Amino acid sequence: MGQLNAGIVPVTPFQQNCTILFDADDKTGVVVDPGGDVQQILAAIEGNGIKITAIWLTHGHIDHAGGAMELKDALGVDIIGPHEADRPLLDNLESQAQRFGLPGEVRNCVPDRFLTEGETVSFGDHSFEVLHCPGHAPGHVVYYNRDAKFAHVGDVLFHGSIGRTDLPGGDHAALIRSIKEKLLPLGDDIGFICGHGPGGRFGEERRNNPFLV
Ligand SMILES: [Zn+2]
Numbered sequence: 514m515g516q517l518n519a520g521i522v523p524v525t526p527f528q529q530n531c532t533i534l535f536d537a538d539d540k541t542g543v544v545v546d547p548g549g550d551v552q553q554i555l556a557a558i559e560g561n562g563i564k565i566t567a568i569w570l571t572h573g574h575i576d577h578a579g580g581a582m583e584l585k586d587a588l589g590v591d592i593i594g595p596h597e598a599d600r601p602l603l604d605n606l607e608s609q610a611q612r613f614g615l616p617g618e619v620r621n622c623v624p625d626r627f628l629t630e631g632e633t634v635s636f637g638d639h640s641f642e643v644l645h646c647p648g649h650a651p652g653h654v655v656y657y658n659r660d661a662k663f664a665h666v667g668d669v670l671f672h673g674s675i676g677r678t679d680l681p682g683g684d685h686a687a688l689i690r691s692i693k694e695k696l697l698p699l700g701d702d703i704g705f706i707c708g709h710g711p712g713g714r715f716g717e718e719r720r721n722n723p724f725l726v
Pocket residue numbers: 572574577649650668
């Protein structure tokens with residue numbers, strides 16, 4: 514098994530971190546949150562010779578899921594996640610796109626498989642535990658790789674901030690519970706990539722994130 518690598522392609526006017534997780538040796542991998550700019554994502558995949566086996570979604574917001582169906586058609590792979598509680602968001606991506614004035618092709622998304630707490634998803638030898646972390650969105654999931662001490666946290670937690678909770682289905686108390694009861698207990702040494710801006714480590718967020726102290 515090769516090392517777990519991650520490449521980031523910023524997509525959409527929201528500069529969302531579309532993330533390509535892949536094995537450094539055999540170059541199999543997945544795309545997490547293809548929110549848009551699908552041609553750029555495809556160029557990154559082809560440019561690095563990565564064999565994509567699935568699309569994983571953290572939640573149903575436009576900047577994370579808006580390009581999922583177009584990318585699925587281009588790659589011929591399944592869309593996996595998020596939790597089914599985000600189905601109403603995924604059913605309304607086209608209206609989200611209109612509301613935010615987003616250009617390009619956005620299609621409502623029908624995942625091939627929704628996820629629930631405690632399931633495992635994988636590519637190659639890399640396994641990720643699924644943590645259901647509502648608050649920013651009702652069906653938000655986090656992908657946690659115990660061996661690599663790595664988590665993709667989407668819009669739950671940011672470096673020095675947390676996800677907004679003023680969108681439909683947002684719940685501030687639930688978001689804080691998700692972070693404090695599910696993410697931080699995984700350990701201070703867990704590195705994370707998030708949906709916007711730089712990632713970090715849970716320990717630094719536990720000590721210094723003004724929304725958590
Ligand atoms: Zn979001």
